[in-house]
Amino acid sequence: MDSMERATIRDVAKKAGVSITTVSKALNDYTDVNPETRKRIQEIARQMNYVPNVAGRSMGGRVDKVIGLLINDLRPMDPSGSVYGILSGVCHACQDNNIEFILMTTDGKQQTQRPLKMLCLRKQLTGLIFAGFRLNDPYLHQLDEIDIPCACIDIRTEKADVLDVTMDNERAAHEAVSFLVKNGRRNIALVNGGLDADVSILRGSGYRWALEEAGLPVRAERMVSANFDTQMAYEKTKQLLAQDHQVDALFCASDLMALGACQAIEEKGLTVGKEIAVIGFDDIPVARYLYGGLTTVRQDFYLMGYMAGKAIYQRIEGKEDVQVDNMMYELVIRGSARGKL
Amino acid sequence: MDSMERATIRDVAKKAGVSITTVSKALNDYTDVNPETRKRIQEIARQMNYVPNVAGRSMGGRVDKVIGLLINDLRPMDPSGSVYGILSGVCHACQDNNIEFILMTTDGKQQTQRPLKMLCLRKQLTGLIFAGFRLNDPYLHQLDEIDIPCACIDIRTEKADVLDVTMDNERAAHEAVSFLVKNGRRNIALVNGGLDADVSILRGSGYRWALEEAGLPVRAERMVSANFDTQMAYEKTKQLLAQDHQVDALFCASDLMALGACQAIEEKGLTVGKEIAVIGFDDIPVARYLYGGLTTVRQDFYLMGYMAGKAIYQRIEGKEDVQVDNMMYELVIRGSARGKL
DNA sequence: TTGAAAGCGCTAACAC
DNA sequence: GTGTTAGCGCTTTCAA
Numbered sequence: 001m002d003s004m005e006r007a008t009i010r011d012v013a014k015k016a017g018v019s020i021t022t023v024s025k026a027l028n029d030y031t032d033v034n035p036e037t038r039k040r041i042q043e044i045a046r047q048m049n050y051v052p053n054v055a056g057r058s059m060g061g062r063v064d065k066v067i068g069l070l071i072n073d074l075r076p077m078d079p080s081g082s083v084y085g086i087l088s089g090v091c092h093a094c095q096d097n098n099i100e101f102i103l104m105t106t107d108g109k110q111q112t113q114r115p116l117k118m119l120c121l122r123k124q125l126t127g128l129i130f131a132g133f134r135l136n137d138p139y140l141h142q143l144d145e146i147d148i149p150c151a152c153i154d155i156r157t158e159k160a161d162v163l164d165v166t167m168d169n170e171r172a173a174h175e176a177v178s179f180l181v182k183n184g185r186r187n188i189a190l191v192n193g194g195l196d197a198d199v200s201i202l203r204g205s206g207y208r209w210a211l212e213e214a215g216l217p218v219r220a221e222r223m224v225s226a227n228f229d230t231q232m233a234y235e236k237t238k239q240l241l242a243q244d245h246q247v248d249a250l251f252c253a254s255d256l257m258a259l260g261a262c263q264a265i266e267e268k269g270l271t272v273g274k275e276i277a278v279i280g281f282d283d284i285p286v287a288r289y290l291y292g293g294l295t296t297v298r299q300d301f302y303l304m305g306y307m308a309g310k311a312i313y314q315r316i317e318g319k320e321d322v323q324v325d326n327m328m329y330e331l332v333i334r335g336s337a338r339g340k341l
Numbered sequence: 342m343d344s345m346e347r348a349t350i351r352d353v354a355k356k357a358g359v360s361i362t363t364v365s366k367a368l369n370d371y372t373d374v375n376p377e378t379r380k381r382i383q384e385i386a387r388q389m390n391y392v393p394n395v396a397g398r399s400m401g402g403r404v405d406k407v408i409g410l411l412i413n414d415l416r417p418m419d420p421s422g423s424v425y426g427i428l429s430g431v432c433h434a435c436q437d438n439n440i441e442f443i444l445m446t447t448d449g450k451q452q453t454q455r456p457l458k459m460l461c462l463r464k465q466l467t468g469l470i471f472a473g474f475r476l477n478d479p480y481l482h483q484l485d486e487i488d489i490p491c492a493c494i495d496i497r498t499e500k501a502d503v504l505d506v507t508m509d510n511e512r513a514a515h516e517a518v519s520f521l522v523k524n525g526r527r528n529i530a531l532v533n534g535g536l537d538a539d540v541s542i543l544r545g546s547g548y549r550w551a552l553e554e555a556g557l558p559v560r561a562e563r564m565v566s567a568n569f570d571t572q573m574a575y576e577k578t579k580q581l582l583a584q585d586h587q588v589d590a591l592f593c594a595s596d597l598m599a600l601g602a603c604q605a606i607e608e609k610g611l612t613v614g615k616e617i618a619v620i621g622f623d624d625i626p627v628a629r630y631l632y633g634g635l636t637t638v639r640q641d642f643y644l645m646g647y648m649a650g651k652a653i654y655q656r657i658e659g660k661e662d663v664q665v666d667n668m669m670y671e672l673v674i675r676g677s678a679r680g681k682l
Numbered sequence: 683t684t685g686a687a688a689g690c691g692c693t694a695a696c697a698c
Numbered sequence: 699g700t701g702t703t704a705g706c707g708c709t710t711t712c713a714a
Contacts, residue, residue, distance in 0.1 A: 006462055008691060019701045024693060034699055051462040055399035056691025059706040076429050076643040079626040081418060084425040088417050091446060103444045105432060121347055121392040259630050285420040286627050289600050302417040349707060360685045365709060375683060397707025400690045 007048040009056075016044050027052070028062075058124070065126040066100045067312055069305075070119070070139075072132035074105045079230075079256055080282050082301045086131050086153055089305020097313045099126075106139065116142040127312040129153065131305075134196040149315035151308040151324070155198040163315070165308045167327035169199050172297045173206025174213075175331055176279045177251050181214045184341035185249035185277055189222040189240055191233050191261050193253045200225075203253045203281065222247065226257050233260030241268055248276055248341055255280035255287050255296055262291045262336070277337040283330075293334025299327065348389040350397075357385050368393070369403075399465070406467040407441045408653055410646075411460070411480075413473035415446045420571075420597055421623050423642045427472045427494055430646020438654045440467075447480065457483040468653040470494065472646075475537040490656035492649040492665070496539040504656070506649045508668035510540050513638045514547025515554075516672055517620045518592050522555045525682035526590035526618055530563040530581055532574050532602050534594045541566075544594045544622065563588070567598050574601030582609055589617055589682055596621035596628050596637055603632045603677070618678040624671075634675025644668065 013020040018037065025033045026041040044050075054064070069090045071083060078084050087103065094101035102123060116139045120128065130152045133140055143150055143162055151163035158164065180188050190207045193200035208218050224240055226233035233252065241247060241264060250265075252258035258280030262272045272278050272291040280287065283298035307324050314322045354361040359378065366374045367382040385391075395405070410431045412424060419425050428444065435442035443464060457480045461469065471493045474481055484491055484503055492504035499505065521529050531548045534541035549559050565581055567574035574593065582588060582605060591606075593599035599621030603613045613619050613632045621628065624639035648665050655663045 010691075020692080021694085021702080022700060025700085028693085032699060037699080049456070049458060049462075051459050053691050054463065054465070055396040056706095057693075058396035059400055059691070059708090060693030061706065062693060074429050074432060076426065076433070077626060078422060078425045078429075081420065081422070081425075084419045084422075085417065087428075088415050088419075091415060092417070095446075103432075105436075115390070117390060118392050121390070122395065124395070259627065263630065284627075285418060286600065286625075286631065289604070289631055290627065291630075351707075361708080362685055362687095362710085363683085366684090369709085373683060378683080394707050397690095398709075400692090400707070401709035402690065403709060 006053075007045075007050040008053065009050070012041065012045050012048060012050050015048065016041050063124065063126075064100055065316055066102055066124060067094055067127040067129065067309060067316070068102050068104050068120075068123055068125045069129045069131060069309075070104045070106060072105075072111075072130070072134075072137060072139075073107050074132070080254060080284050082282070083132060085301025086305035086308075089302040089307075090129055090309040091305075093306045093309025093313065097310065099313055099316070101309075108137070111138040115145070117145050120146050120148060127151075127316050129305075129308045129312060130155070134194075135198055136196055149312050151312050153304050153308055163308065163311050163322075163324050165304050165311075165324050165327065166198075167299055167304075167329050169202035170206040170209065172281075172299075172329045172331075173203040173251065173253075174210045175206075176281075176297050177207050177210035178214070179331060179333070180249045180251065180277055180279065180337065181210065181216070183277065183337070183339070186216060186341075187222070187244075187246040188216070188249040188251060189244070189247050190224070191237060191250055191252040191257050192223060192225045193228040193257070194225060197228075200253055207251055226260070228254050228257060230256045230260040233257035234263050235260075237261040237264035238267070241265070249337070250276060250278045252278065252280045255282045255284045255290075255294060258294055258296070258336075259290065262294075266291075273336045273339050277339065277341075279337050283332055287332075288334060291336050293336060295334045295337035296332050298330045298332050303327065347394075348386075348391040349394070350391070353382065353386050353389060353391050356389065357382050404465065404467075405441055406657060407443055407465060408435055408468040408470065408650060408657070409443050409445050409461075409464055409466045410470045410472060410650075411445045411447060413446075413452075413471070413475075413478060413480075414448050415473070421595060421625050423623070424473065426642025427646035427649075430643040430648075431470055431650040432646075434647045434650025434654065438651065440654055440657070442650075449478070452479040456486070458486045461487050461489060468492075468657050470646075470649045470653060471496070475535075476539055476542075477537055490653050492653050494645050494649055504649065504652050504663075504665050506645050506652075506665050506668065507539075508640055508645075508670050510543035511547040511550065513622075513640075513670045513672075514544040514592065514594075515551045516547075517622075517638055518548050518551035519555070520672060520674070521590045521592065521618055521620065521678065522551065522557070524618065524678070524680070527557060527682075528563075528585075528587040529557070529590040529592060530585070530588050531565070532578060532591055532593040532598050533564060533566050534569040534598070535566060538569075541594055548592055567601070569595050569598060571597045571601040574598035575604050576601075578602040578605035579608070582606070590678070591617060591619045593619065593621045596623045596625045596631075596635060599635055599637070599677075600631065603635075607632075614677045614680055618680065618682075620678050624673055628673075629675060632677050634677060636675045636678035637673050639671045639673050640668065 026038040127149045224236040280296040283296045287294040367379040468490045565577040621637040628635040
């Protein structure tokens with residue numbers, strides 16, 4: 001019974017004493033089938049453990065709709081949980097809307113070798129969501145070659161047909177830095193991510209905006225880049241603090257970098273939140289347990305994924321005009337940056 | 342050009358002036374094709390952006406091999422990163438071995454509604470990896486109904502044909518608790534996960550083993566269960582410490598629970614690592630930044646996923662006898678449990 | 683070295 | 699309400 005060959009629609013038809021057409025109709029909720037026949041067929045199909053062959057059904061002309069999530073550069077670890085959040089969000093959106101979901105990955109090399117269009121054709125995609133892409137990634141420039149609804153998470157393509165699922169990183173950074181200013185901090189340094197990431201550019205720009213607004217100088221030496229890496233942030237911050245004894249606050253473009261920065265601060269015998277205030281970005285789940293509570297800009301990756309999935313689904317269903325609002329963010333104030341100077 | 346209908350093998354054949362048979366052969370590396378013909382056809386196919394239709398090819402009899410990762414109960418967040426690690430590990434193993442990978446999810450309800458076998462048939466799986474399952478999950482008892490290679494991560498099925506990808510949780514817990522004993526701790530409590538998780542049972546048993554070995558009493562009041570949840574661990578620990586003033590150490594079955602426990606400890610005015618030593622489990626990426634460094638049992642989820650994927654691949658390729666060694670673990674000693682009492 | 687033809691499992695016109 | 703039939707795109711005998 002176990003290793004029995006897979007039952008086909010023909011097997012079901014034979015057992016039920018009807019044509020395969022009738023079986024097809026019965027199982028696909030067509031109306032022109034006698035309710036009793038349908039019931040009988042369904043019962044038999046269940047008994048036989050019949051599952052329609054997707055390939056056959058696809059050949060027959062019934063193409064299942066599929067939303068693909070394409071992740072660039074999938075790493076072994078995802079310490080901030082951003083990729084996971086997006087993934088589970090898209091996945092749940094697809095479940096809720098009863099549309100198939102598939103996960104795909106790519107990397108820089110593959111992007112130069114296989115055109116994006118081929119990827120879409122091979123997987124028979126109906127909709128596509130991009131995550132983890134950088135500004136200079138090849139696929140980002142092939143978006144007009146594919147004629148299915150697309151969404152990009154955390155990057156501004158600003159193409160008419162593409163759904164940009166982003167939050168206002170510039171404004172968020174501005175709010176964070178302004179908060180530091182309001183608390184009396186005057187020498188605020190920036191620990192940014194790599195400038196190939198769109199969010200880094202925006203957060204850097206929000207940082208400068210806040211300083212300028214407050215009439216504070218924007219000094220190049222106070223802006224370092226640590227590629228979203230904890231260890232590198234530690235080293236860069238260490239250098240920074242060695243060279244510049246005035247620094248009384250740090251705005252970091254991610255919580256993970258804030259971690260490295262805090263380590264450098266404490267190693268120097270200073271206390272995070274006192275001599276030097278620190279604000280991170282993301283609000284990773286453990287942020288509240290770090291350095292007396294890490295002040296940070298919370299964003300919701302799960303929701304980003306979910307909204308992207310939902311919007312793509314709607315576009316697939318013909319609602320050409322759906323857009324995704326800017327994602328929310330929230331400055332979460334904790335011990336690392338509560339204190340006034 | 343963009344929205345042109347997808348090219349079929351027939352289109353390529355026509356353009357090349359050969360039969361579709363020849364195109365098929367040329368593109369599938371058959372030897373009975375004139376090298377020049379092959380080259381010409383390949384070139385034309387590329388130009389036309391031709392991608393074989395998977396459904397058609399599957400109907401034709403060429404079934405692509407696919408390894409599925411089935412995740413039970415996919416949550417919006419994965420704070421420990423375990424699910425992500427497994428996922429990326431399996432994914433990379435598949436890439437390295439050039440076999441297709443698909444992600445699937447399920448939950449308790451679906452498990453009671455759709456037989457596992459149907460899932461496999463529908464996705465045409467060649468191999469299957471389970472993650473996130475609990476001892477009483479229905480699918481775990483349907484493993485013999487499917488006739489493809491299977492692996493289970495972090496749960497002992499102990500079925501002959503199933504690859505159990507686990508580490509020796511009992512021994513690891515024993516080692517952790519023994520370390521506490523060696524450092525003079527005599528009143529060690531346990532903050533465990535839910536007992537529907539296999540790993541909880543094993544870690545609990547390792548805890549008792551170590552106590553017994555040291556001639557220390559095993560007291561039921563000192564064993565609480567917090568379902569791998571930080572908040573619940575906080576509450577349970579708070580209760581525990583209120584009732585039992587002797588406790589001088591805590592062994593927690595996850596870092597996340599250790600976090601909650603530490604919070605309860607510090608709230609009581611005690612210092613983690615001094616009055617009360619704490620050991621967690623997992624070694625999440627931020628563990629070294631928590632409470633002066635969280636002592637913990639490191640495990641490598643990425644590697645688990647990778648090994649599971651690789652082993653399943655090998656079984657698919659006919660190596661019936663491949664097994665997966667016990668996964669490694671390592672007691673990582675940091676501030677939260679370094680000090681002798 | 684090439685091609686004609688059969689068939690994989692299914693759906694959808696259309697006829698009954 | 700049910701069945702007949704013609705494909706969908708591809709692979710694979712087998713004959714040329």
